[in-house]
Amino acid sequence: MMDKNKPSRPKVLFFDVNETLLDLTVMKKKVGDALNGNDSLLSLWFTTMLQYALVTSASGQYKPFGHIGAAALQMVAANNNIVLSETEAQNIVVKSMQNLPPHPEVKEALALLKKEGYKLVALTNSSKESLENKFKNVGLTSYFDVLLSIESVGKFKPFSETYHWAAAEMNVNNEDCMLIAAHGWDVGGALWAGWRAAFVSRPGQQKFPLAPDTGITASDLNQIAQILITY
Template sequence: MTPLKPKVLFFDVNETLLDLSTMKKQIGEALGGKEELLPLWFTTMLQYSLVVSASGTYHSFGHIGAATLQMVAANHNISISENEARNIVTDSMQNLRPHHEVKDALVDLKKAGYQLVAFTNSSQDGLKNQFKNVGLTDYFDDMLSVEPTGKFKPFTDTYLWGAKQMDVKPEDCMLIAAHGWDVAGALWAGWRAAFVNRPGQQRFPLAPETEIVETDLNKIASILAAY
């Protein structure tokens, strides 16, 4: 039996749509040429975004990224000022290019009748600038930052808020993401999900079963177009 189409497809942005290769180089330069530290920094940024949310406070994702960049740098005897860290993070995140298959996949999904929404932990202004810089804005029906919720994904509240913004029920939403933690959060919030198995990424084994698992967005788009 062919599955029913989700009413709205929500896309994570960083790493799912946008390639982190240029960020790896810039963050690596800031950390003394150690490009291999990018995953550690990114994971630390996610960890402290959850610490901030769980503590009932809020700082922008970019500022958390800068603070954790300082932390990782300090552990490697590198001193980076707050302003320097914020400039490095902002510059690196604003100049990410889409993965090679992204635009074609988005066109195919639009042709298949889907409503497409970008859904990110980054700030609304940051998201708009990212998409403007690489020509992605017109591919989406809406662009949502979790900023108004005061919490970051994968808190359940963020997914329920996203569904409400698009005036659909959670079960009518599908998250498309390259991060196991994001897919797990969406599934536990009652959403459907597709996992983009980018290099170095894995699903969380304790999460509910993911509906679609493929290595790139073109393959996911082909499956969804047949729904």
């Protein structure tokens, strides 16, 4: 007999990549070094990158996410009397993003979800080439059925159209999708787009209090996987 109180199983699990799956510590160290060791500027750099990614999309433009990150680094550096050329900034941001290690529990959690029959899709603001290289370099490619970059639609998450596009790419309805991410803006965007969501509460990350609540919140991906296999 079916348990009416038991949540239905999502048809597709979409995973954010940076910080959700991959540990950004190495990249943050390189960015911090470029900012003369002023670690307090790291969060400002990251939020500036997200701000200008949204500005780019809202203006009907597209630039690779890594290039926006490099431009944001130049801006934060300039406000602190540090001069970085475009080439220097891109070498710091773009190249350091190619060899980010997965968080310790990630492979085990993905393997469990795959074994349980879930369809796993990576959904990232990074370019398709960057995504493919990242996963190849750290051995994550085989865990995923599909790798999706917003580069194909030209609009960054959390625009609703981007989540709708991803659902259409997988030929499923929005209500059959679940985003798993470590960013409040990302899970909020997914929920507002009609998806379900699970929040990975990595250190320093919080859900947006004005967004709908996620169905699942846990401190790491393995805990989320343990919940999902009961569906």
